[in-house]
Amino acid sequence: xxxxxxxxxxxxxxxxxxxxxxxxxxxxxxxxxxxxxxxxxxxxxxxxxxxxxxxxxxxxxxxxxxxxxxxxxxxxxxxxxxxxxxxxxxxxxxxxxxxxxxxxxxxxxxxxxxxxxxxxxxxxxxxxxxxxxxxxxxxxxxxxxxxxxxxxxxxxxxxxxxxxxxxxxxxxxxxxxxxxxxxxxxxxxxxxxxxxxxxxxxxxxxxxxxxxxxxxxxxxxxxxxxxxxxxxxxxxxxxxxxxxxxxxxxxxxxxxxxxxxxxxxxxxxxxxxxxxxxxxxxxxxxxxxxxxxxxxxxxxxxxxxxxxxxxxxxxxxxxxxxxxxxxxxxxxxxxxxxxxxxxxxxxxxxxxxxxxxxxxxxxxxxxxxxxxxxxxxxxxxxxxxxxxxxxxxxxxxxxxxxxxxxxxxxxxxxxxxxxxxxxxxxxxxxxxxxxxxxxxxxxxxxxxxxxxxxxxxxxxxxxxxxxxxxxxxxxxxxxxxxxxxxxxxxxxxxxxxxxxxxxxxxxxxxxxxxxxxxxxxxxxxxxxxxxxxxxxxxxxxxxxxxxxxxxxxxxxxxxxxxxxxxxxxxxxxxxxxxxxxxxxxxxxxxxxxxxxxxxxxxxxxxxxxxxxxxxxxxxxxxxxxxxxxxxxxxxxxxxxxxxxxx
Amino acid sequence: xxxxxxxxxxxxxxxxxxxxxxxxxxxxxxxxxxxxxxxxxxxxxxxxxxxxxxxxxxxxxxxxxxxxxxxxxxxxxxxxxxxxxxxxxxxxxxxxxxxxxxxxxxxxxxxxxxxxxxxxxxxxxxxxxxxxxxxxxxxxxxxxxxxxxxxxxxxxxxxxxxxxxxxxxxxxxxxxxxxxxxxxxxxxxxxxxxxxxxxxxxxxxxxxxxxxxxxxxxxxxxxxxxxxxxxxxxxxxxxxxxxxxxxxx
Ligand SMILES: Cc1cc2nc3c(=O)[nH]c(=O)nc-3n(C[C@H](O)[C@H](O)[C@H](O)COP(=O)(O)OP(=O)(O)OC[C@H]3O[C@@H](n4cnc5c(N)ncnc54)[C@H](O)[C@@H]3O)c2cc1C
Ligand code: SF4
Numbered sequence: 057x058x059x060x061x062x063x064x065x066x067x068x069x070x071x072x073x074x075x076x077x078x079x080x081x082x083x084x085x086x087x088x089x090x091x092x093x094x095x096x097x098x099x100x101x102x103x104x105x106x107x108x109x110x111x112x113x114x115x116x117x118x119x120x121x122x123x124x125x126x127x128x129x130x131x132x133x134x135x136x137x138x139x140x141x142x143x144x145x146x147x148x149x150x151x152x153x154x155x156x157x158x159x160x161x162x163x164x165x166x167x168x169x170x171x172x173x174x175x176x177x178x179x180x181x182x183x184x185x186x187x188x189x190x191x192x193x194x195x196x197x198x199x200x201x202x203x204x205x206x207x208x209x210x211x212x213x214x215x216x217x218x219x220x221x222x223x224x225x226x227x228x229x230x231x232x233x234x235x236x237x238x239x240x241x242x243x244x245x246x247x248x249x250x251x252x253x254x255x256x257x258x259x260x261x262x263x264x265x266x267x268x269x270x271x272x273x274x275x276x277x278x279x280x281x282x283x284x285x286x287x288x289x290x291x292x293x294x295x296x297x298x299x300x301x302x303x304x305x306x307x308x309x310x311x312x313x314x315x316x317x318x319x320x321x322x323x324x325x326x327x328x329x330x331x332x333x334x335x336x337x338x339x340x341x342x343x344x345x346x347x348x349x350x351x352x353x354x355x356x357x358x359x360x361x362x363x364x365x366x367x368x369x370x371x372x373x374x375x376x377x378x379x380x381x382x383x384x385x386x387x388x389x390x391x392x393x394x395x396x397x398x399x400x401x402x403x404x405x406x407x408x409x410x411x412x413x414x415x416x417x418x419x420x421x422x423x424x425x426x427x428x429x430x431x432x433x434x435x436x437x438x439x440x441x442x443x444x445x446x447x448x449x450x451x452x453x454x455x456x457x458x459x460x461x462x463x464x465x466x467x468x469x470x471x472x473x474x475x476x477x478x479x480x481x482x483x484x485x486x487x488x489x490x491x492x493x494x495x496x497x498x499x500x501x502x503x504x505x506x507x508x509x510x511x512x513x514x515x516x517x518x519x520x521x522x523x524x525x526x527x528x529x530x531x532x533x534x535x536x537x538x539x540x541x542x543x544x545x546x547x548x549x550x551x552x553x554x555x556x557x558x559x560x561x562x563x564x565x566x567x568x569x570x571x572x573x574x575x576x577x578x579x580x581x582x583x584x585x586x587x588x589x590x591x592x593x594x595x596x597x598x599x600x601x602x603x604x605x606x607x608x609x610x611x612x613x614x615x616x617x618x619x620x621x622x623x624x625x626x627x628x629x630x631x632x633x634x635x636x637x638x639x640x641x642x643x644x645x646x647x648x649x650x651x652x653x654x655x656x657x658x659x660x661x662x663x664x665x666x667x668x669x670x671x672x673x674x675x676x677x678x679x680x681x682x683x684x685x686x687x688x689x690x691x692x693x694x695x696x697x698x699x700x701x702x
Numbered sequence: 703x704x705x706x707x708x709x710x711x712x713x714x715x716x717x718x719x720x721x722x723x724x725x726x727x728x729x730x731x732x733x734x735x736x737x738x739x740x741x742x743x744x745x746x747x748x749x750x751x752x753x754x755x756x757x758x759x760x761x762x763x764x765x766x767x768x769x770x771x772x773x774x775x776x777x778x779x780x781x782x783x784x785x786x787x788x789x790x791x792x793x794x795x796x797x798x799x800x801x802x803x804x805x806x807x808x809x810x811x812x813x814x815x816x817x818x819x820x821x822x823x824x825x826x827x828x829x830x831x832x833x834x835x836x837x838x839x840x841x842x843x844x845x846x847x848x849x850x851x852x853x854x855x856x857x858x859x860x861x862x863x864x865x866x867x868x869x870x871x872x873x874x875x876x877x878x879x880x881x882x883x884x885x886x887x888x889x890x891x892x893x894x895x896x897x898x899x900x901x902x903x904x905x906x907x908x909x910x911x912x913x914x915x916x917x918x919x920x921x922x923x924x925x926x927x928x929x930x931x932x933x934x935x936x937x938x939x940x941x942x943x944x945x946x947x948x949x950x951x
Pocket of ligand 1: 274
């Protein structure tokens with residue numbers, strides 16, 4: 057039988073989309089690559105600090121197994137373990153590949169790759185290219201994709217927006233509907249499979265460390281079409297960003313990896329020039345409270361500490377919500393060579409030089425651990441079967457997801473420098489599986505009746521016509537700000553059920569006002585307004601998933617923290633006690649006297665909580681809102697235990 | 703200097719070939735504001751200083767931290783990124799115009815696809831065998847890496863081309879950014895294997911020979927890329943290549 061010509065659509069040209077495209081091209085399969093903006097300008101270029109892989113070039117004894125453990129522990133055990141393990145084992149190969157592709161990674165005196173430390177680990181595991189690692193990785197992949205473009209394997213549709221999947225009567229994805237952001241027309245493209253590599257939804261909060269296109273709209277569209285959305289309530293708040301009107305610009309964790317220290321004056325009234333404040337008058341709260349990990353505790357821990365220092369203990373610098381991130385003790389030459397990119401950002405946006413004055417920073421919305429639910433297939437040995445068509449497939453057959461838009465690698469809290477890894481890993485992983493999926497299809501994209509595509513196009517044409525007719529009183533951009541403010545106030549570092557309930561009401565209110573929007577610009581040519589209104593609609597629905605998931609999850613896990621349900625880990629608790637406790641349970645009821653006072657009761661609380669809550673949140677679109685259910689997490693490799701970083 | 707309002711004077715154009723016109727907007731002053739946050743404010747309230755409701759201004763942006771290269775425009779006559787143009791250090795009124803060396807799409811948006819096409823012409827990539835794991839890349843000194851890194855930060859923003867007297871809307875001159883990328887790929891041990899093909903690509907029409915050495919490119923590059931060094935080096939290398947071609951042919 058002659059092989060039919062396969063065709064795959066990849067939406068998004070960040071690290072995940074570019075690596076998926078490159079991999080699929082290696083199978084000589086044609087890819088249509090769709091992106092809002094030229095792929096080289098994708099959000100991934102923002103990534104600063106680096107990418108993890110346990111290559112252990114410094115003789116510290118690091119290994120992919122330790123990387124795996126650090127990652128599942130960092131994520132409070134909410135991630136599927138075989139996937140994380142497989143990713144960590146692929147890490148070294150991914151770094152070597154990117155190195156061969158010419159990424160200007162910093163090097164050692166011998167000319168090998170250099171690594172630095174990042175949060176949530178005690179090992180130097182992060183490869184980096186100055187402090188613009190994401191930019192360098194995107195460029196290298198962009199270049200490979202350009203090479204395939206020259207060879208005719210890739211057709212780029214830049215300045216095009218994905219609106220939705222074309223799904224047939226049997227629920228199978230047969231293509232995508234796309235909106236030309238210049239000419240304004242809408243059309244459907246037939247394909248054997250569609251890969252969403254559309255990044256995260258940071259714009260839900262209006263102000264975050266994310267780029268402007270990170271609206272999560274494509275994921276929301278899939279959710280509206282029936283795809284499951286998982287773990288939405290887990291949103292990472294990065295501890296260190298600089299304030300701004302339009303964006304909260306990140307000061308990468310690598311600043312602390314290179315020795316940066318977080319502190320506030322011990323006396324809240326101390327208004328001295330920070331450089332004049334002597335050591336004994338400085339409160340290095342992360343170092344004091346977490347002597348083992350110090351400034352490199354995971355992000356959820358650091359953000360909560362900053363929150364506590366600023367709001368509960370009123371120790372913010374000058375009474376403001378700000379703490380110092382101090383690099384002034386490091387040689388300027390080192391800062392330039394290893395952190396140049398972020399030093400420049402700080403200089404450009406504040407006019408101050410971090411090598412001379414401590415930076416003033418505060419936590420900011422950064423990354424969504426949650427995203428579209430996707431499948432995987434284990435190989436039976438604690439790793440992944442790399443050829444399985446199930447890998448990274450959403451609950452809509454033929455619709456795949458990779459990168460920040462998926463959900464399954466970072467659990468309840470992502471470790472720094474693990475996202476670039478998971479983006480490239482999932483992009484590469486998708487390749488063989490999606491090609492095999494196309495091979496297995498009963499009929500190829502060219503055999504699907506054209507009426508299916510005509511109908512899909514028509515539905516979206518109608519939707520946009522409807523949007524353009526909106527002539528109410530609400531400004532869509534102002535309404536977006538309000539949605540962001542609502543989430544920023546209520547669904548951030550510390551969460552309370554009362555406020556989460558108010559948030560859901562608030563979202564209802566915004567949805568009601570959405571109907572009264574005015575489409576400010578109804579022209580056809582290069583008009584972003586109707587698109588934005590459609591994206592806003594999607595953002596309203598995504599924020600409901602997040603708020604409702606947060607409301608229902610009555611516990612503390614990773615980035616999701618409700619003081620009311622804090623299990624209050626006793627002082628001097630050692631997580632191994634819990635393993636011991638589980639072991640001893642086999643031989644009879646555990647005895648109070650075997651443990652320090654209060655520890656047994658805590659472990660019992662912990663165990664009961666795990667029983668109830670260690671599960672994946674699943675949201676499905678029903679009756680205009682998310683219906684929440686839960687699924688088991690694959691815990692087949694290591695036993696979950698209380699986290700501790702002291 | 704404390705201000706209560708800021709004025710923005712923006713050159714607009716509804717479509718390619720349409721007649722440009724100006725709008726003036728007055729906005730409340732906010733701390734930490736930059737040109738992007740002002741444009742966003744206009745989206746939230748698209749009313750001109752004389753009270754006329756207009757369509758929101760269109761522009762391109764994404765990262766808002768000067769690393770994606772999207773938001774290049776002319777701000778008070780100077781080509782730069784809008785995100786790092788802080789209101790506090792800009793003279794009032796702030797005058798915004800689209801770049802003049804690229805076709806206008808709409809308002810402040812321009813079409814820079816020519817730059818990406820040039821990257822194709824110079825084979826701007828490393829010819830790897832494939833993406834499977836065949837071990838470490840070439841070992842090379844940190845010094846070379848630093849040199850390469852300085853070049854690899856080019857974000858295809860177009861500032862250097864806007865400033866270049868040789869680069870026009872209608873000619874085929876490649877410009878500093880492209881020459882610098884040739885140098886970048888040729889610096890890499892694997893990239894050097896295709897060095898000659900890249901040099902040949904900039905020896906054609908629109909290539910390095912057309913550079914008038916005005917040296918303004920390097921002054922406007924937001925990433926401080928040593929463009930004049932790149933041009934000098936590629937100039938030398940292409941001359942050598944030319945001689946080689948003569949001898950060998
Ligand atoms: C400031 C910052 C610094 C970071 N630093 C690090 C770091 O040092 N290490 C680390 O591991 N992680 C870091 N991260 C996280 C990491 O950068 C992101 O998680 C990652 O880049 C996401 O990549 P992606 O490929 O999934 O998506 P993105 O890079 O966001 O790309 C999404 C693509 O999809 C396109 N797209 C989206 N929606 C549509 C649509 N509807 N239609 C058409 N196209 C669409 C976009 O145009 C874009 O091309 C950082 C994040 C930020 C914000
Ligand atoms: S060389 Fe500099 S000015 Fe020119 S495109 Fe690159 S970054 Fe922009």
